[in-house]
Amino acid sequence: MLLDLYGTDHDPKIWGNPYEFWPERFDKRKENLYDFIPQGGGDIKSGHRCAGDLLTVKVMELFLNALANKISYTIPAQNLSYSLAKIPTLPESGFIMQNVKRK
Numbered sequence: 667m668l669l670d671l672y673g674t675d676h677d678p679k680i681w682g683n684p685y686e687f688w689p690e691r692f693d694k695r696k697e698n699l700y701d702f703i704p705q706g707g708g709d710i711k712s713g714h715r716c717a718g719d720l721l722t723v724k725v726m727e728l729f730l731n732a733l734a735n736k737i738s739y740t741i742p743a744q745n746l747s748y749s750l751a752k753i754p755t756l757p758e759s760g761f762i763m764q765n766v767k768r769k
């Protein structure tokens with residue numbers, strides 16, 4: 667069995683304008699334990715949700731903060747298209763960053 671993550675994440679019944687990049691949509695959304703499920707759903711204490719969930723999310727927060735606020739870089743022309751037939755999928759070029767410097 668394969669959970670249709672792409673279909674669920676693009677269902678207009680759940681997400682208004684699902685193809686629009688609109689991170690603010692999460693500001694007012696009430697979270698529940700089945701919203702964010704790359705590491706399983708439900709309660710970490712009573713179910714089988716990944717034991718590394720909190721640690722992994724913290725590492726992602728630190729990494730994204732560094733990427734957005736602590737370094738500068740340029741993005742050369744590259745092929746950022748990706749296949750929906752691969753799991754996991756990635757941009758064809760990977761993600762090439764140049765002139766990476768600490769801010």
Ligand code: HEM
Pocket residue numbers: 704705706707713714715716717718719721722
């Ligand atoms: C991107 C990183 C990670 C992903 C995507 C991931 C994903 C998952 C998934 C899908 C499960 C199964 C959940 C279920 O059965 O419903 C799982 C279980 C588990 N994960 Fe992770 N995991 C990650 C990182 C980690 C890390 C860093 C640790 C330890 C430090 C960890 C420890 C565990 C353990 C012990 C279980 C078994 C939990 C149980 O069966 O009660 N994982 N993980």
